Amino acid sequence: MTELLSLAGVHTHIGRYHILQGVDFSVAEGQTTMLLGRNGAGKTSTLRTIMGLWQASAGRISLHGRPIEHSATPDIARLGVGYVPESMAVFSDLTVKENLVLAARDGPLDDARLEWIFGFFPALKRFWLSRAGALSGGQKQMLSIARAIVEPRKLLLIDEPTKGLAPAIVVALIECFAEVKRRGATILLVEQNFFAARELGDSVLVMDNGKIVHRGEMAALASDVALQERLLGLSLETHQ
Amino acid sequence: MTDLAASGALPKPKRDVLPVLLPVILALAVAPLIGSASSWVTLTVASLAMGMMIFIMASGLTLVFGLMDVLNFGHGAFIAVGAYIATLVLLPLAPYVQADSLLTNLAVLAPAAVLSMAVSGALGLVVERLLILPVYGQHLKQILMTTGGLIVAEQALYALWGPQIIPLPLPTSLRGSFIIGDVVIAKYRLLAMLVGLVVFAGIQLVLNRTKIGLLIRAGVENREMVEALGYRIRRLFLGVFMVGSGLAGLGGVMWALYREQVHASMGNDLTVLVFIVVIIGGLGSIGGCFIGALLVAMVANYGGFLVPKLALVSNILLMVAILMWRPRGLYAVTSR
Numbered sequence: 001m002t003e004l005l006s007l008a009g010v011h012t013h014i015g016r017y018h019i020l021q022g023v024d025f026s027v028a029e030g031q032t033t034m035l036l037g038r039n040g041a042g043k044t045s046t047l048r049t050i051m052g053l054w055q056a057s058a059g060r061i062s063l064h065g066r067p068i069e070h071s072a073t074p075d076i077a078r079l080g081v082g083y084v085p086e087s088m089a090v091f092s093d094l095t096v097k098e099n100l101v102l103a104a105r106d107g108p109l110d111d112a113r114l115e116w117i118f119g120f121f122p123a124l125k126r127f128w129l130s131r132a133g134a135l136s137g138g139q140k141q142m143l144s145i146a147r148a149i150v151e152p153r154k155l156l157l158i159d160e161p162t163k164g165l166a167p168a169i170v171v172a173l174i175e176c177f178a179e180v181k182r183r184g185a186t187i188l189l190v191e192q193n194f195f196a197a198r199e200l201g202d203s204v205l206v207m208d209n210g211k212i213v214h215r216g217e218m219a220a221l222a223s224d225v226a227l228q229e230r231l232l233g234l235s236l237e238t239h240q
Numbered sequence: 241m242t243d244l245a246a247s248g249a250l251p252k253p254k255r256d257v258l259p260v261l262l263p264v265i266l267a268l269a270v271a272p273l274i275g276s277a278s279s280w281v282t283l284t285v286a287s288l289a290m291g292m293m294i295f296i297m298a299s300g301l302t303l304v305f306g307l308m309d310v311l312n313f314g315h316g317a318f319i320a321v322g323a324y325i326a327t328l329v330l331l332p333l334a335p336y337v338q339a340d341s342l343l344t345n346l347a348v349l350a351p352a353a354v355l356s357m358a359v360s361g362a363l364g365l366v367v368e369r370l371l372i373l374p375v376y377g378q379h380l381k382q383i384l385m386t387t388g389g390l391i392v393a394e395q396a397l398y399a400l401w402g403p404q405i406i407p408l409p410l411p412t413s414l415r416g417s418f419i420i421g422d423v424v425i426a427k428y429r430l431l432a433m434l435v436g437l438v439v440f441a442g443i444q445l446v447l448n449r450t451k452i453g454l455l456i457r458a459g460v461e462n463r464e465m466v467e468a469l470g471y472r473i474r475r476l477f478l479g480v481f482m483v484g485s486g487l488a489g490l491g492g493v494m495w496a497l498y499r500e501q502v503h504a505s506m507g508n509d510l511t512v513l514v515f516i517v518v519i520i521g522g523l524g525s526i527g528g529c530f531i532g533a534l535l536v537a538m539v540a541n542y543g544g545f546l547v548p549k550l551a552l553v554s555n556i557l558l559m560v561a562i563l564m565w566r567p568r569g570l571y572a573v574t575s576r
Contacts, residue, residue: 051468077470089465091458093573098454105470147469 003065004029004155004186005050010059010069012049019045021210022059027155032177032187034197034218037207038233043190044086046207047157050188051083052076063155078105082148086159086190088140092133096124096143099132103147110151117146120176138169145176155186162193174199198222206231259570260527263534270542278422283541289429291537292436293498295530297491297510298517299443300484306460306524306573308477310372311379314386315488315514316507317393321363322356322489323496323506324397327406329355337411345411353493360489361482368481390508397504406502414497432494439487443526456480460524460573516555520562522569531570535562 006026012019020042027033035043048054050061052073061069068076077083091099100109118125121142127135132143141161148156158177162170170193177200181187191197197204201218214221214231221227267284274280301315329352330337336348371389375381414428447453455476459466463473495510496502517536521528536555543554550557562570 053464053468072472073464073467074470074472077468083468085465085468089462089468091461091465093457093461094454101451102454102458102466102471103469 001028001031003027004063005188006060006062007046007050008060010046010049010061011057012045012054013057014045014054019054019210020049020056023049023207023210023212025205025212025215027186027188028203029186030181030184031202032181032189032200034201034204035188035190035207036192036197036204036232041207042210043207044159045210047083047085047159047188047190050076051081051157080152080154082153082156084144084148084156084158084161086163088137088144090132090135090140090143090147092131094132095129096132096135097128099143099147100150103150106151113150117149120172120179121146138165141165141169141173145173149176149180149185152183153185155188156180157188159190160192161189162191162196170196194222256571259531262570263531263538266535266538266542270546273546274542276422278424279545281423282425283545284538285425285429285433287538287541288534289426289432289436289537290498290541291534292433292440293491293494294510294513294517294537295436295533296439296494297488298514298521298529298533299439299526300480300487301514302518302521302524302526302529303456303460303480304477304484305518307456307463307473307480308376308459309379310376310477311382312372312386313383313511313515314367314371314389314393315484316509316511317367317390318360318363318485318488318507319492319495319510319514320397320502320504320507321393322360322492323408323502324401324406324504325356325359325489326352326493326496327401327408327502328352330408331406337409340412342413345413349411353490356489356493357486360492361486364482364485365478367485368478372481390511394504394508401504403504408496408500408502410497410500428498432498435490435494439490440526440530447526452476452479513555516559520559520569522566522571522573524573525569525571528569528571528573532562 003026007023010020010023023042023046035046037043045054049056050068052068052071052075056069059069060067063076063079063081066079068079071079091102094102100114104110123135123139124142124146127139132140135143145158145161148158161173165173174196177187177189181200187200189197189200191200198218204214204216204218204221205212206214206221208231214227221231271277271280274283297315297319301312304310304312330348333348336344339345367386367389371385372382375385410428414431417424417426418430419425445453447457455466455471455473459473459476466473492506495506513536517529517532519532520535521530521532535558539554539558540551544551566572
């Protein structure tokens, strides 16, 4: 299977803190790779380092074989990488429409694609001209994801999208990600929700103390309670 | 109902109109104290004109501050340079400035203003590349670099034009006043109000109706996410910096004509005033900057009339009062 993204010996320092301590993994094209781990394990830092928001202090990051560890964030985004941060980071002073207009970097909004997105997230259509700051937490998450997929992207980096959301919205997000993957995108997804992880993940990476401590098939981890308890300190079944 | 279907309505955003009403409330509140209606109108028009000029000078600074968190203490240099550049056009063409024809006067005023904006904007490009680019994210160094830049600019103006105050007479057709009953309204103040309103409307139009404006508003709120969407925010910032510098130059021309003189220290003198306006308005807020400029001008004019001894500290008192009420300014935009 073709490798879309690969990290080799990636270290990241934030001030005097050594956050990523030699991260190695690759993400296969067209797959959904789950990135799991305890709080503070380095999952968000990994996504931010790939995105160039934090500079890797050592190691190589490549996208389709092209090194990007020294690239600026806008240049990485322009290579076809979409990013959904944990904070959602919607522009609250802008309307839903304006948020998506900005995200459509390559031109005007594509009506057919918008309708496709509205199929998953009807609230965005309803509140099209409302200020994003007035949306609920779940609706802001929908907007944040819609922003990342409003144009086709090769790779989506998504950080804990289901955190704190109602089950109905989680189901909609899962449907959305599955459809995005069917359309050819590759997804690297940080997730704590087992239901979502099991439904979406093809492969899984587990982090601890800034390193990858496990890699394998998601289905294998989902079916091995002992492995879950060893790697994550708890059973995923009890953590949904 | 779930958030997904969203069959209900969103909570109506609270319209924060109190800051907008403040200038009106202030004007009405001081009316009985001033006593004479004609004096009140004259002072109010003077305040509005002065406020518009301060707004023109401060508008770029608030966007620079809000967008990139850059403390530019050298903003006053663009004001002074703009004023000096205007003298290069207006003094040699004095016969046209003194001609008793509005069209002839405007025919020299307009190119003077455009040239001042262009030179100040170009200077902004140099300052951003040489002084600010190396110190992004380092506030203390920004203060040192830009304050140093202001001192160098001031001394360069002294070296080039000399230490003397340069008189810059108002064009003939803009001298004098319209007299309506007992009310006297200076012609130039009306022009200043008009230019200020046009600049305000233009900025609002760009910010709200263009993609660049959307990027600026989004960047003021969360520049990291703007970059993650694939936009090079430093280029955007450079553009905003240049336009802001150009507007400061325009403000400098208008201020110099208002005072009918140009002096190298005028930029330094106005820097504090401009910063007060930006802080009162809320960093990054154009609307807040507009209201802040009007309030500063009104307090200066009304205060100078009613309690002349307070005139020197009136702006500081206003800032203290506003910040005690709203610690992040009238309209807080950024979360920084």
